[in-house]
Each structure stands twice: as structure tokens, then as C-alpha cells.
Amino acid sequence: MFFLRIFAYLKRCDMQFKDIVGQRDVINRLTEIIDNGRVSHAQLFLGATAEGSLQLALAYLQYLCCEHRLHHDGGDLRADSCGECPSCKKLAQLMHPDLHLIFPNATTPKVSSTSVWSGDFMPEFREFVLQHNALGTIDDWYATMGTENKQGMIRENDAAHIVGDLALKSYEGGWKMMVIWMAEKMNTAAANELLKTLEEPTPGTLILLVAESDERLLPTIRSRVQTVRLRAENGERRAENKDEYAQLLVEWLRLLFKLKMKELSAQVDKLSNLGREQQKQFLGYALGVMRDCFLHGAAGLPVEIGSGDQKFDAMFPQMVTANNIELINTALNEALFALERNANTKIALMQLSFSMSKALKKR
Ligand SMILES: [Zn+2]
Structure with a gap:
């Protein structure tokens, strides 16, 4: 992992x-x-x-x-x-x-x-x-x-x-x-x-x-x-979260390419409004998707990112390669680490956005 x-x-x-x-x-x-x-x-x-x-x-x-x-x-x-x-x-x-x-x-x-x-x-x-x-x-x-x-x-x-x-x-x-x-x-x-x-x-x-x-x-x-x-949390709820994370992730990834500050900042606000535990889960989810993109992309296999847009799902995995997977991995882990230390969420997520944007360009 x-x-x-x-x-x-x-x-x-x-x-x-x-x-x-x-x-x-x-x-x-x-x-x-x-x-x-x-x-x-x-x-x-x-x-x-x-x-x-x-x-x-x-x-x-x-x-x-x-x-x-x-x-x-x-x-x-x-x-x-x-x-x-x-x-x-x-x-x-x-x-x-x-x-x-x-x-x-x-x-x-x-x-x-x-x-x-x-x-x-x-x-x-x-x-x-x-x-x-x-x-x-x-x-x-x-x-x-x-x-x-x-x-x-x-x-x-x-x-x-x-x-x-x-x-x-x-x-x-x-x-x-x-x-x-x-x-x-x-x-x-x-x-x-x-x-x-x-x-x-x-x-x-x-x-x-x-x-x-x-x-x-x-x-x-x-x-x-x-x-x-406590109500037993069934698989349904988890799947619900996964869909939500997929949606947020795809929105965020699109903005990393455009780097329009106003929109990116609004997206970071949206992520900041999740509870701390959900923010960490979201980053964990993002790590998993990036790893799948790298492994499947290298093998030429499709990755279902959940954007609902086939073009994006086909294009994005090609952005994660041996050249940048380590950078992406480090950026996401650093953000996780910052959230676990109770750092300022918006600063941590904005920092992450910049690092990710830079990493994705190095493919
Ligand atoms: Zn109080």
C-alpha cells in the first residue's frame, strides 16, 4: 500500500x-x-x-x-x-x-x-x-x-x-x-x-x-x-461514499489541468467541508485510483474512474506513469500526514493541488 x-x-x-x-x-x-x-x-x-x-x-x-x-x-x-x-x-x-x-x-x-x-x-x-x-x-x-x-x-x-x-x-x-x-x-x-x-x-x-x-x-x-x-453501516453506505469521492476526485483532477484559481479554490472549499475522517478517506481513495491508473495504464487496461465521461476515463490513466507516480504518491501522503496532524485543511489541500498539478505535467 x-x-x-x-x-x-x-x-x-x-x-x-x-x-x-x-x-x-x-x-x-x-x-x-x-x-x-x-x-x-x-x-x-x-x-x-x-x-x-x-x-x-x-x-x-x-x-x-x-x-x-x-x-x-x-x-x-x-x-x-x-x-x-x-x-x-x-x-x-x-x-x-x-x-x-x-x-x-x-x-x-x-x-x-x-x-x-x-x-x-x-x-x-x-x-x-x-x-x-x-x-x-x-x-x-x-x-x-x-x-x-x-x-x-x-x-x-x-x-x-x-x-x-x-x-x-x-x-x-x-x-x-x-x-x-x-x-x-x-x-x-x-x-x-x-x-x-x-x-x-x-x-x-x-x-x-x-x-x-x-x-x-x-x-x-x-x-x-x-x-x-449503532446502526450497522451496510455496504450501500460505503458505495454511496465511493460514488461521492469519485465525483469529487474527477472534478478536482479536471481543475488541476486547467489551474484556474477561482474554480480550484472553490473545489478545495468543497473538500474542506467534508469531515476530517472523510477527507482522509477521500485522499486514501485518490491514492488507490492513482495506483490503479499506474498499474492498469502500464498494462494497457482500462480504469473506471467514475467520471461518467468515457473520454476522460480513457485519457486520465495515461497521465500517471513511472515518471510521476512517486511524486503523486508523495504529494497525497504528505496531505494525509498534514490532515492527521490537524494542519489547516485548506492550505494542505491547496498545496496538494499545486504538487499534483506539477506532477501530472511530468508524465
Ligand atoms: Zn465547543
Whole structure:
């Protein structure tokens, strides 16, 4: 793959709703509940982490705490957090003092104490979430933690900290938030301890369980939480995105030949309006198309770019050759890298446009 994924400089997560792929109905229902002040103190976000259950839970908290919530008249998202206020920034860095995180853990060569708990791995976990934009799987986490094939668990030690942390006063005067990721990894003793907290919630406390399956959760816990079920994103939605990316890509490529600044700038604006995650997906899609153009073009095979214009589809692959594929590849990867570092999107995409335009002329 031509993907070059370097996350070393990534400092925060994309935790606005617009960065989440799909789930629009679920999100609109959640923002409506928050706007109406009907927030339930214990909720279960049910769905695969890779499909966005943790990402959604974190975006939900960011919206809940946002000081300048955005409301949109049109579009598929009715509301979103601003992403800019102090609260949004702290949550996006997982540095909000009232945000507590619990997750499966185990003893490792580095942490061998029998009283091991989530807090022993907090810097690693934070880094893990930020790196994977909250989409990393449990196996990714075990690899980061270095458990050496041991399964992680959420144990009594973690439960004691949940109770203790929620008993403290809120630092910032708002919600005290507890996120329990992979809640199905709680052992029975921990679950029973948590149950007491769920039965007698302290005011201003919010507990979000994030789980991939509710089968292993105690029925008594399930009955005390409000469940937010992620909609399975089917192939249809992905195909829809692909068509959208193909359309955007072809429009953009045509403009790279003409290099008319006004039109190019308008196209860059259009790309900038996608969420950060979609921008990265778009660049990933573009990388794939360029590679196909190079490989198929060299073999004299047709490439379906999706322009709906046979002449363009036949002409464009000839523009990607052994002379410029490396330049194109580097330009797209640099843009991806810039977006992952949260650089200014418009500048990054404009820079990319110039580099691509230059590369295409060197065929
Ligand atoms: Zn905000």
C-alpha cells in the first residue's frame, strides 16, 4: 500500500459528529435529547469500536459539554459541537479533568502489581485513542499495552476507582463523566460494584458504557442503562461514499489541468467541508485510483474512474506513469500526514493541488 500513516504528531481526536461516518439518525436523536435536557445518567453505546461506538460516545460528551453548540438548518446533521471552545479542546485531547476512562487491562512486564487498574496505563490509552481516532480495536489496544497474549479485564480495582472518582466534586463545575470502554470485559465483582453506582447515581454524574456486545453484560446492568445502538453501516453506505469521492476526485483532477484559481479554490472549499475522517478517506481513495491508473495504464487496461465521461476515463490513466507516480504518491501522503496532524485543511489541500498539478505535467 502507498499509505504512509504517521501519527507521531497527532495531538487530538476528531470528535465532532461530522467526523463520524454514517449514524446520522442516531446522532440527530442524541443531540435532540441533549438540547432538551433529558440526558440519562447511564447509557450503553452498543456497536463495534471500529464502526465508531467509542468515537460516538466521545463526540456525544463533547457536544454535551460544548460551550457553543452549532445548529444547522439544512444538511444531514442537525447539530454539532464547535470543536473550538476550551471544553471541546480538552475533550478532544482526552485531557478534560472531569473525564474518567476505564478499559480492559492486565499485568505486563512493566506493570506487575496485583492492584493493576486502568490508571496504570492512562498515558498509553490516551495515545492509543488519539492515534486511532477512537476506532482502534481491542487487539490494537492489547498490542499497545504489551500484555503478551494475556486478555485484559476490568476488575474490582477499576470498579473501586469508578466509585471513588464519581464521588469527587466536579473540577469544572459541570458533568462528571465516566467512560467504560469494552464494558463486556468487566468481571462479575466489578459489575456488581458498578451496579450500586447505577442504582444510586450521584447528581451530575454520567456513566457511558461502550460495548461491542451486550450478551456478556449482567441483565441487571442492561436494565439500568439506556441503550444507544449503532446502526450497522451496510455496504450501500460505503458505495454511496465511493460514488461521492469519485465525483469529487474527477472534478478536482479536471481543475488541476486547467489551474484556474477561482474554480480550484472553490473545489478545495468543497473538500474542506467534508469531515476530517472523510477527507482522509477521500485522499486514501485518490491514492488507490492513482495506483490503479499506474498499474492498469502500464498494462494497457482500462480504469473506471467514475467520471461518467468515457473520454476522460480513457485519457486520465495515461497521465500517471513511472515518471510521476512517486511524486503523486508523495504529494497525497504528505496531505494525509498534514490532515492527521490537524494542519489547516485548506492550505494542505491547496498545496496538494499545486504538487499534483506539477506532477501530472511530468508524465
Ligand atoms: Zn465547543
